Amino acid sequence: MANKRLLELAKRQRNANLPEERVYRSKTRTKSTNPQDMEVTFLTGEFGNELLARYQELIKGRYNNNPILNEFTFEDGIVKGSSPFMAIPMNEILREYGMHIPTPKEIDQIIQREILDLKGKYEDMALVLRNEIDPNKYLAKNLAKQVKQREDLEFPLMIPLVGLELVVDKKAPSGLAFGLTDQSEIIYVPQLNHKNNSKKFSESDESGLPKFDDAGDKTLYTNDSGLVVLIRDGDLGLVAGDGYLAYSDSGGRVIAVRGEATTRSKSLG
Amino acid sequence: MFYNILRFPVILSIFSSLSGPIAKQEIKPQDKVHALYDRIREDFYLCRDDLTVGSDRFNSALLFGTLTELNRGNQLIFGEYGGGKTTSAEYLNSIFNGLPLDLVKRVAIRGNPQLTEEKMVGRPHYGKMHQGQEDVVWQHFVLVGPKLIDEFPRIPESNQAIILNGVDRGEWNYLNESVSTGAVPFFATCNYEDRGQGDLIPPVRDRFDVAVESKFPGVANVLHIAQDYHNEGDRILEDPELTRKALEALNSGKGYEEIQKRLEEIVNEQQELLGKNGIPVLTQEDRERIEREIKAVPFDKDAEQYFAFLVAEMNTSPKYGQKRSIDPPSAEHGLHLQASFVGSGSRREEKSIVRYAKSLAWLQGQGNVNLDHVIQVAPYVLWHRMKWTPETESRFKDDTREDPFDLHVTKTLLGDGTNEMPGVKQRFVESKENYQRVIDLVGYGKLDEALKEAKDYGADGKGHPIFLDTIKDLEG
Numbered sequence: 001m002a003n004k005r006l007l008e009l010a011k012r013q014r015n016a017n018l019p020e021e022r023v024y025r026s027k028t029r030t031k032s033t034n035p036q037d038m039e040v041t042f043l044t045g046e047f048g049n050e051l052l053a054r055y056q057e058l059i060k061g062r063y064n065n066n067p068i069l070n071e072f073t074f075e076d077g078i079v080k081g082s083s084p085f086m087a088i089p090m091n092e093i094l095r096e097y098g099m100h101i102p103t104p105k106e107i108d109q110i111i112q113r114e115i116l117d118l119k120g121k122y123e124d125m126a127l128v129l130r131n132e133i134d135p136n137k138y139l140a141k142n143l144a145k146q147v148k149q150r151e152d153l154e155f156p157l158m159i160p161l162v163g164l165e166l167v168v169d170k171k172a173p174s175g176l177a178f179g180l181t182d183q184s185e186i187i188y189v190p191q192l193n194h195k196n197n198s199k200k201f202s203e204s205d206e207s208g209l210p211k212f213d214d215a216g217d218k219t220l221y222t223n224d225s226g227l228v229v230l231i232r233d234g235d236l237g238l239v240a241g242d243g244y245l246a247y248s249d250s251g252g253r254v255i256a257v258r259g260e261a262t263t264r265s266k267s268l269g
Numbered sequence: 270m271f272y273n274i275l276r277f278p279v280i281l282s283i284f285s286s287l288s289g290p291i292a293k294q295e296i297k298p299q300d301k302v303h304a305l306y307d308r309i310r311e312d313f314y315l316c317r318d319d320l321t322v323g324s325d326r327f328n329s330a331l332l333f334g335t336l337t338e339l340n341r342g343n344q345l346i347f348g349e350y351g352g353g354k355t356t357s358a359e360y361l362n363s364i365f366n367g368l369p370l371d372l373v374k375r376v377a378i379r380g381n382p383q384l385t386e387e388k389m390v391g392r393p394h395y396g397k398m399h400q401g402q403e404d405v406v407w408q409h410f411v412l413v414g415p416k417l418i419d420e421f422p423r424i425p426e427s428n429q430a431i432i433l434n435g436v437d438r439g440e441w442n443y444l445n446e447s448v449s450t451g452a453v454p455f456f457a458t459c460n461y462e463d464r465g466q467g468d469l470i471p472p473v474r475d476r477f478d479v480a481v482e483s484k485f486p487g488v489a490n491v492l493h494i495a496q497d498y499h500n501e502g503d504r505i506l507e508d509p510e511l512t513r514k515a516l517e518a519l520n521s522g523k524g525y526e527e528i529q530k531r532l533e534e535i536v537n538e539q540q541e542l543l544g545k546n547g548i549p550v551l552t553q554e555d556r557e558r559i560e561r562e563i564k565a566v567p568f569d570k571d572a573e574q575y576f577a578f579l580v581a582e583m584n585t586s587p588k589y590g591q592k593r594s595i596d597p598p599s600a601e602h603g604l605h606l607q608a609s610f611v612g613s614g615s616r617r618e619e620k621s622i623v624r625y626a627k628s629l630a631w632l633q634g635q636g637n638v639n640l641d642h643v644i645q646v647a648p649y650v651l652w653h654r655m656k657w658t659p660e661t662e663s664r665f666k667d668d669t670r671e672d673p674f675d676l677h678v679t680k681t682l683l684g685d686g687t688n689e690m691p692g693v694k695q696r697f698v699e700s701k702e703n704y705q706r707v708i709d710l711v712g713y714g715k716l717d718e719a720l721k722e723a724k725d726y727g728a729d730g731k732g733h734p735i736f737l738d739t740i741k742d743l744e745g
Contacts (some may be wrong), residue, residue: 002716003742013570014712136688173688244691248729
């Protein structure tokens with residue numbers, strides 16, 4: 001029998017109408033196991049172990065073992081965990097093997113073609129910059145400054161993680177900041193404006209961003225401020241409102257892709 | 270300073286008339302309280318604003334002191350030696366209660382390790398005792414309503430408990446006698462930990478509704494204060510003759526009720542004098558009305574839900590079922606507040622948050638308690654009770670700040686937090702849509718669906734603790 005105080009509270013706080021359909025948006029990610037693909041793969045087995053060892057050397061040597069970078073685990077034969085801070089140095093390691101982390105477009109193609117089972121997991125794909133205030137005000141200002149040195153600043157913009165570097169910055173809240181490189185792609189993404197929060201989609205455009213469709217089976221969630229990470233969520237929706245850049249849990253996955261990284265189109269065999 | 274300082278000249282003109290009739294238009298009690306606050310701030314407890322609520326700026330020590338007077342609550346005042354802790358409480362007790370300042374000072378207790386129950390509460394009537402009769406002589410501290418104890422931690426722990434029991438219950442016992450004073454405002458000052466002073470144990474800290482710091486008032490204010498080294502400015506609050514009469518009544522040996530009647534007459538006289546000096550008074554009728562109005566101020570939905578999230582984070586533990594002071598904090602399921610401190614929530618602190626948030630909303634003339642009220646009030650209710658883990662403390666120890674360390678950590682973690690440690694408000698904003706969905710389902714009787722979704726959002730303990738708690742309520 002439910003607590004009657006909860007029932008009273010709910011009657012007092014309920015909205016005028018019951019939502020028509022479930023709006024699932026969970027910040028947490030859940031575990032899953034995955035098949036392996038020759039061209040696209042999770043970081044599994046000996047390969048995963050080796051990458052992890054190389055990664056740990058890198059963060060020890062270059063990033064002074066910054067604790068927010070130390071969240072990968074190796075469980076059930078797979079490297080688990082992900083955050084934008086972690087994905088970028090891992091991308092650097094993957095480059096040594098001729099591989100890279102996927103762009104948003106590539107993730108979408110992985111889903112569309114069912115190359116890997118991404119349900120119940122999440123992948124960090126890009127940073128989304130909306131303005132120079134919180135969340136992550138310092139990093140937002142820092143990144144905006146770098147963008148302005150290259151081109152006119154137009155919000156919101158997206159920068160895939162695959163083209164970024166991680167720099168030590170003592171003034172940054174976590175001691176780390178994001179740096180643009182020659183490979184950084186800066187994409188204006190009005191689709192990710194907050195007014196499109198909770199809109200549905202099924203397919204993505206050439207940047208891996210949603211083509212809105214009321215009958216779609218996936219959902220976009222966006223916030224309205226600051227610097228956030230663009231995530232593919234456990235139900236294959238897109239989340240562009242997560243300001244917890246250091247967050248990582250065992251639902252996170254880094255995916256390795258072999259081939260040339262592009263943000264406009266990618267054909268995976 | 271209150272944005273509505275413009276009202277102050279209007280009220281002054283009403284009350285400063287030396288011989289004219291009392292203003293016929295009704296003065297709202299909020300306006301009276303604002304005027305009292307402003308007068309104390311301008312002429313007596315010189316200070317600087319350090320807190321913003323909505324569009325209003327306040328000095329936190331004075332604001333919460335005002336709310337403590339209105340609520341008849343318990344307030345701890347921290348600060349450095351000579352930092353104005355005792356002074357602020359003396360002014361508040363004098364002005365809000367119509368007591369001569371010199372009387373307030375006379376009946377205040379100065380904490381020391383030799384303070385016994387007999388020196389604070391009551392003692393046997395030795396004359397009657399020798400005749401084989403039991404009778405109690407109540408100490409002035411008990412007999413005069415608003416209370417102040419200086420250097421409270423210097424009092425032995427057992428006697429601290431006696432004071433707090435008496436203040437909480439509004440009832441004082443000695444031998445087989447008791448007096449019922451009702452709830453009264455109580456201020457206790459506390460120097461920052463110093464050699465020779467004990468600390469306040471957690472159960473004692475929990476008895477104080479709020480804690481504030483009496484801060485450095487700024488160079489300009491200090492230059493002004495320093496010129497008045499004989500405290501001439503206090504004269505308009507003092508009345509040696511009335512104080513003498515009050516002490517006479519207190520020492521008369523008469524019954525409690527009779528003493529209170531006499532004190533009431535003295536208060537009325539004092540209030541008349543204050544009125545002539547442009548200081549408004551709160552009548553008993555005002556107080557009763559204020560109490561009713563404060564109680565009637567509801568929480569809006571965001572305020573209530575944020576409060577629910579805060580309570581969940583203070584009291585639930587995915588690892589241990591509930592938060593306990595004997596279990597080590599665990600961040601295994603996420604960096605919620607429960608992972609950051611040792612201890613747990615308490616019903617006292619939750620009641621304090623509600624009371625003070627309502628009072629603040631009332632003072633601002635708001636129809637509801639909103640999210641900002643709760644977020645501004647809660648840190649002052651909690652910071653003196655929180656025992657942060659060493660890991661949490663280490664994340665903040667190098668921060669630039671204006672507040673004492675524990676208050677700074679509490680404000681940060683109850684608000685947006687940091688990149689490494691998001692705060693309760695951040696998590697509330699993130700999860701409230703999901704929570705609202707569960708609430709909607711419950712509110713429309715779809716309990717099975719609500720339970721299913723709460724379990725999804727709870728994600729085996731990795732989601733927000735509010736979902737774990739809601740699951741328990743749904744499962745019954």
